[in-house]
Amino acid sequence: MFASPLALKNAAAATVNFVRLSMDAVKSIYASTSGTLSTPNTLQIGHQMTTAVEGSDRHLVKIAKTVLDAQSRPRTVVMNFTLSVPRVGIARVDVDDVIAELKEFLVTANVDALLRGEL
Numbered sequence: 001m002f003a004s005p006l007a008l009k010n011a012a013a014a015t016v017n018f019v020r021l022s023m024d025a026v027k028s029i030y031a032s033t034s035g036t037l038s039t040p041n042t043l044q045i046g047h048q049m050t051t052a053v054e055g056s057d058r059h060l061v062k063i064a065k066t067v068l069d070a071q072s073r074p075r076t077v078v079m080n081f082t083l084s085v086p087r088v089g090i091a092r093v094d095v096d097d098v099i100a101e102l103k104e105f106l107v108t109a110n111v112d113a114l115l116r117g118e119l
Contacts, residue, residue, distance in 0.1 A: 041065045
């Protein structure tokens with residue numbers, strides 16, 4: 001089980017504390033202590049574990065941040081990270097490689113290209 005609060009750094013390197021709001025057998029939902037009901041900042045961690053011997057387990061981390069636009073309408077940005085790992089044939093070092101490669105990809109220039117719709 002992950003800690004509560006879960007302390008994460010934002011883009012400004014400020015610590016954002018997420019406290020667990022709920023949890024069941026397959027997911028936990030956290031919310032930032034600095035968020036409000038109208039502008040929540042949430043984190044969800046979930047798992048879908050396979051029952052097949054050679055199947056894949058799926059792990060999801062979802063972060064959503066809501067802000068108010070110039071007309072005080074809520075607008076939400078969401079980022080999902082799904083890690084799907086076959087139970088057979090993939091070593092932990094392989095998982096570490098894809099995580100490192102994705103982190104390397106998510107630099108400002110590449111995110112800007114994504115936001116422009118580039119492929």
